[in-house]
Amino acid sequence: xxxxxxxxxxxxxxxxxxxxxxxxxxxxxxxxxxxxxxxxxxxxxxxxxxxxxxxxxxxxxxxxxxxxxxxxxxxxxxxxxxxxxxxxxxxxxxxxx
Amino acid sequence: xxxxxxxxxxxxxxxxxxxxxxxxxxxxxxxxxxxxxxxxxxxxxxxxxxxxxxxxxxxxxxxxxxxxxxxxxxxxxxxxxxxxxxxxxxxxxxxxxxxxxxxxxxxxxxxxxxxxxxxxxxxxxxxxxxxxxxxxxxxxxxxxxxxxxxxxxxxxxxxxxxxxxxxxxxxxxxxxxxxxxxxxxxxxxxxxxxxxxxxxxxxxxxxxxxxxxxxx
Numbered sequence: 395x396x397x398x399x400x401x402x403x404x405x406x407x408x409x410x411x412x413x414x415x416x417x418x419x420x421x422x423x424x425x426x427x428x429x430x431x432x433x434x435x436x437x438x439x440x441x442x443x444x445x446x447x448x449x450x451x452x453x454x455x456x457x458x459x460x461x462x463x464x465x466x467x468x469x470x471x472x473x474x475x476x477x478x479x480x481x482x483x484x485x486x487x488x489x490x491x
Numbered sequence: 492x493x494x495x496x497x498x499x500x501x502x503x504x505x506x507x508x509x510x511x512x513x514x515x516x517x518x519x520x521x522x523x524x525x526x527x528x529x530x531x532x533x534x535x536x537x538x539x540x541x542x543x544x545x546x547x548x549x550x551x552x553x554x555x556x557x558x559x560x561x562x563x564x565x566x567x568x569x570x571x572x573x574x575x576x577x578x579x580x581x582x583x584x585x586x587x588x589x590x591x592x593x594x595x596x597x598x599x600x601x602x603x604x605x606x607x608x609x610x611x612x613x614x615x616x617x618x619x620x621x622x623x624x625x626x627x628x629x630x631x632x633x634x635x636x637x638x639x640x641x642x643x644x645x646x647x648x649x650x651x652x653x654x655x656x657x658x659x660x661x662x663x664x665x666x667x668x669x670x671x672x673x674x675x676x677x678x679x680x681x682x683x684x685x686x687x688x689x690x691x692x693x694x695x696x697x698x699x700x701x702x703x704x705x706x707x
Contacts, residue, residue, distance in 0.1 A: 465522030
């Protein structure tokens with residue numbers, strides 16, 4: 395009982411190390427625009443592993459999930475609204491001053 | 492039973508409620524930290540979109556190998572931190588102390604590698620404002636990349652310094668036997684903070700070091 399969680403932590407650690415190796419190795423391969431998607435997808439998987447197992451979100455009450463995911467949700471709003479400006483600036487031929 | 496009562500502050504019904512309150516408080520703080528780093532992540536996203544070539548060129552000045560090694564070091568420190576929490580939960584004093592010490596050690600190794608990287612940036616004239624010697628059409632835009640690089644890695648390193656100090660205090664208190672399986676909230680909560688620093692770095696590695704390896 396007392397040591398039952400240790401192999402799990404070590405397995406998560408091993409998965410994180412493997413994913414780090416993969417993301418560094420993949421960065422030397424030319425995937426074109428997909429390289430950004432692959433790199434960020436691997437980072438998201440790693441972050442989720444840390445959240446679930448190292449930060450014990452897996453065994454936390456629902457309220458903790460709301461706060462944890464809420465932080466990332468608001469970050470999504472921040473990035474989405476900012477980029478909705480930056481991405482669309484060239485769409486209409488509006489003359490500047 | 493008296494031991495339990497001694498560890499519970501008077502505003503809480505029981506130890507479980509106290510533990511839940513401490514952890515939720517830290518999670519709320521970490522949500523504000525997500526927004527704190529989020530401003531810089533958003534700025535990076537916007538400028539990388541606007542100046543993709545300059546950011547690609549600038550990113551190639553970074554050492555992906557050192558970045559990768561530092562990632563392994565920091566993930567290792569997260570493992571030792573979670574093992575320290577495990578030791579506290581189950582009353583393994585030696586495991587708690589050894590793992591806290593290893594966490595501080597690995598955090599310091601990370602800062603040491605970071606210092607090597609920063610000093611090499613200075614030698615190559617890549618420090619915006621103070622010592623920036625790149626020339627060419629997109630030098631100004633590359634300077635913007637390095638401004639964001641130093642801001643993000645600098646604030647991250649500051650968090651790590653604070654984290655090492657916090658773990659140091661926890662170590663001292665654990666040494667004096669303040670923690671038990673019934674009461675070890677400070678260990679749990681500083682663990683959450685430490686892992687958050689790890690998560691920030693997990694995103695900084697691809698954004699700063701890796702995404703610029705290829706492409707236009």
